[in-house]
Amino acid sequence: MLRKAKDCRLAVLVNLPFSAPRDVHRQWPLKLLGSxxxxAVSVNSLMAVKALLDLGADPFLPVYDGIQFQPGDPRQQWTAFHIAAKYHCGDILQYLVEHTDxxxxxxxxxxxxxxxxSTSLERLAMHGPRRTKQLDRTIQIIQGIQSLAVMTSNGMT
Structure with missing residues (x-):
């Protein structure tokens, strides 16, 4: 029973988004945001994604705190799938697709x-010369889930 209670609390913690951006280092422009x-997805760490999922992280929960974006901003509904798409992390997106309902x-x-x-600089830093291949792969995976023409609630495609 105690193990189950600990697991439940742990699942809550691994799904809890930061309420403010976290600086990686004050000399670097990188800020971490979200759950x-x-x-883990933002730094393209498939190992960390797997570990968090094993600890109870839910890839379908919103990854951002509700106050981080203006009402109507589509990022309020973003999940780990969206972050993987944003940064063109095909390996992570494929893993999420294969290991979820x-x-x-x-x-x-x-x-x-x-x-x-994401910016060109972010994608270049993450993928280097493979950035175009990662984009193509990410698009292919997304098309296996839904059409690229699917719109957000405010009409964005």
Whole structure:
């Protein structure tokens, strides 16, 4: 019983988003935002994603705190799937697709919209010369879940 209670508390903690951005280092422009799972995806760490999922992280929960974005901003509904799409992390996105409930994947808000939220510099830093291949792979995985024409609640595609 105690183990189950600890597991429940741990699952709550691994799903809890930061309420403010975290600086990695004051000399670096990188700021981490969101749940531990969002951070693991943001730094392209498949090992950390697997560990967090094993600890009870839910890839379908919103990764950001509700106050971090203005009302109507599509990022309020973003999940780990959206962060993987944003940073073109094909390996992580593929892992999430293969290890989660397909019926829940159908309920995800527009994944294609997330593709445009990262900068060229972020993608270059993460993927180097493989950035175009990662984009192509990410698009292919998204199309296996939903059309790229799926719109957000405010009409963004």
């Amino acid at each position: 531990p799972l969002a951070v 397909t019926s829940k994947q159908l309920g995800l808000s527009a994944l294609g919209c997330a593709l445009a939220f």
